[in-house]
Amino acid sequence: MTADHAFAASNEARLAAIAGSGAVANSMTSAPDQYGVIGHPIAHSWSPFIHGLFARQTEQAMVYKRFDVPPAKFRRHVVHFFLHGGRGLNVTLPHKVAAAELANELTPRAERAGAVNTLMMQGENEIIGDNTDGEGLARDLQDNCGVAVSGMRILILGAGGAARGVLAPLLALLPSEIVIANRTAARASSLAREFAPLGNLIGCGFDSQLLSHFDLIINATSASTQGETPPITAALLHEGTVCYDMAYGREKTPFVRWAESNGCKRALQGWGMLVEQAAESFSIWRGIRPETAPVLQALIAS
Numbered sequence: 001m002t003a004d005h006a007f008a009a010s011n012e013a014r015l016a017a018i019a020g021s022g023a024v025a026n027s028m029t030s031a032p033d034q035y036g037v038i039g040h041p042i043a044h045s046w047s048p049f050i051h052g053l054f055a056r057q058t059e060q061a062m063v064y065k066r067f068d069v070p071p072a073k074f075r076r077h078v079v080h081f082f083l084h085g086g087r088g089l090n091v092t093l094p095h096k097v098a099a100a101e102l103a104n105e106l107t108p109r110a111e112r113a114g115a116v117n118t119l120m121m122q123g124e125n126e127i128i129g130d131n132t133d134g135e136g137l138a139r140d141l142q143d144n145c146g147v148a149v150s151g152m153r154i155l156i157l158g159a160g161g162a163a164r165g166v167l168a169p170l171l172a173l174l175p176s177e178i179v180i181a182n183r184t185a186a187r188a189s190s191l192a193r194e195f196a197p198l199g200n201l202i203g204c205g206f207d208s209q210l211l212s213h214f215d216l217i218i219n220a221t222s223a224s225t226q227g228e229t230p231p232i233t234a235a236l237l238h239e240g241t242v243c244y245d246m247a248y249g250r251e252k253t254p255f256v257r258w259a260e261s262n263g264c265k266r267a268l269q270g271w272g273m274l275v276e277q278a279a280e281s282f283s284i285w286r287g288i289r290p291e292t293a294p295v296l297q298a299l300i301a302s
């Protein structure tokens, strides 16, 4: 056990032991409630901007900071934050799985995703882990982009954490079928088997005969971080196919460029998902749902 782990373990024991003592509640005097996003790196994060606009719009007295914390210090930082009155954290790469391991309790959707992007206190001694990413994608598709998922044949590219986190919310929208295609085909098959009780889905590699004619294609690979797109062909598309990249950037992402150059008329990137998952976290923390449209507009214009 490292010094960090020892510290975190003793603080977690303390956190578990302070039920009823009011220690956490007492440290939250009249100062604004403390929130933040924890990741490594984190300088690029738009979450403080988004939550700042939500707070102003809904008149909530809160501050929201960035915490750049490497994996070895993650547990210690989170426990310290909550012990000192912190109310909620968003969790981003590379800590989403560690956050699920740290939480005292997971919501069913975080449990299914095996990853946490939202932490909060329950009472005074329990850290709850939730995952709002899938809900963010579903809301962006349906509410912002007007993509009616019910009955659609969907292709998900990638079988890592990002794909896992959106499968259940997408299946809840009743597509006719979801095909998961991944560079490592076995990973796609195993993910499909795991979620098979929730709907009609199948896993395969990028060379599969199944890969043609989808209504909606969602890129959940991390290929764009290497400036790449998965090895896919125009056979995936038909006249009305919508392509959605969970990644986003100031420039068009490689997947959006691929889609447009292969004739896709509707290629979207994940700015809306980013804002919607944040709104879901915000409403869990504050009990009030902010309007997302003006925030999405401000983000794109910034």
Ligand code: ATR
Binding pocket: 157, 158, 159, 160, 161, 162, 163, 182, 183, 184, 187, 220, 221, 222, 223, 226, 228, 229, 230, 231
């Ligand atoms: P995340 O949590 O972002 O999903 P991950 O669990 O490491 O991260 O998964 C990354 C996904 O992107 C995987 O599906 C990975 O494919 P493999 O399972 O075969 O590794 C996929 N991926 C990463 N780089 C890729 C590339 N250049 N081309 C195609 N797929 C890629």
